[in-house]
Amino acid sequence: DAGVIQSPRHEVTEMGQEVTLRCKPISGHNSLFWYRQTMMRGLELLIYFNNNVPIDDSGMPEDRFSAKMPNASFSTLKIQPSEPRDSAVYFCASRIQGAADGELFFGEGSRLTVL
């Protein structure tokens, strides 16, 4: 299996631009998570999906952030408009969630720099 695949790996954009980050979870995993990592705040959970349905988006910073999961093999995290404080590494992760939860597999991350 190729693991969790994220794109782009790096993105540099200017304040006010729209940013779209993409994720392909591991086939067969039914839960998908978006995390943001910064030095100041560590790994923060933004939103997670179970069977393509958003379960908890309380970690999404504000209305500028949105996430979708149109099918079991694809999710997007969108920031519009982007701001310099959004600069971070964004990780997508997936797992099998059931009676006994399994480990969470992470992608390599998307490093976002907003100038």
Add this chain to the structure above:
Amino acid sequence: GESVGLHLPTLSVQEGDNSIINCAYSNSASDYFIWYKQESGKGPQFIIDIRSNMDKRQGQRVTVLLNKTVKHLSLQIAATQPGDSAVYFCAENLRAAGYSTLTFGKGTMLLVS
């Protein structure tokens, strides 16, 4: 040691020494715990896990200890190698309303010289 929500501590060890990384978790209802290793520029990678009905689990060169009384988790790495240099995170799994999430600590940086 590390605690969820605090600064990133650093542990420096010599090659061949045993390393112990500590973590204080926050929720007594957490039922599953995982240690992750993150190398520079990469995503976190699974090292070892433990369920709340256990107090010790061993892997290859790594051991995780769980003390639910004081909500403490530790990761022991035997014969530490330069390739072990990374940031290590503990994560606690909490179920609510039939769903579960992993909450991560801030991490501990391990430097092996």
